[in-house]
């Protein structure tokens with residue numbers, strides 16, 4: 001097989017990246033190694049988390065018994081988030097919205113009217129516009145229009161990010177929230193792209209390791225148009241950041257979210273040498289750029305250095 005294309009991240013002081021996520025832990029499952037790598041290269045990275053994750057399920061049986069997590073999940077998750085941010089070397093801000101929860105059942109239960117997903121776009125975008133005008137990032141990242149995962153908070157995170165990307169630059173919008181700032185590049189995350197899972201799956205099969213993705217990949221190959229895959233990003237990968245050396249930071253940051261992440265789960269099933277050989281990147285789609293750049297890219301700040 002072809003050697004993967006590895007372009008090291010250049011020294012990045014003066015570069016600023018803002019990643020918008022729905023819940024505490026999303027930053028550790030989507031783009032964590034990329035953020036740790038840029039931070040180590042001297043960039044300033046802020047993770048903005050829209051909600052407190054108050055309605056997350058306790059997914060790790062080992063801590064499921066902890067009375068504290070059941071009594072004050074939001075409080076426990078604030079601590080987990082601070083720990084993950086430290087591991088990744090990023091700064092962190094809460095945008096202060098209430099978790100919408102993932103509605104399940106038939107019929108679907110109604111959402112709480114106070115939840116993030118049901119807030120009017122104008123007021124929901126305001127805290128992000130304020131943060132963009134204060135921090136002045138050149139690069140803004142969030143999810144695509146399907147949320148990357150069909151959760152109402154993920155879709156709302158997408159909406160406010162796209163809205164803030166436009167509004168922060170416009171002096172007529174939110175004039176009370178600081179001097180306008182024009183973010184240069186907008187990206188969507190592609191952490192869950194099927195090509196990545198498929199390549200890792202065959203990489204493990206080839207290496208004689210049991211693949212946790214076998215069932216998923218078989219299903220996808222049999223029915224690529226199945227509804228289940230409808231939320232997979234329709235956007236092309238334009239940008240692959242080689243950040244393999246920071247996959248270990250990503251794993252540690254994920255584990256810091258101990259109420260949410262099962263340490264025996266599929267996140268940790270791929271051995272590091274399989275990643276190194278088959279998929280040493282984290283992947284993005286460039287959606288808008290106000291600076292010239294040529295695709296494909298291997299640096300989110302291409303055109304800005």
Ligand SMILES: [Zn+2]
Pocket residue numbers: 022023026151154
């Ligand atoms: Zn989430």
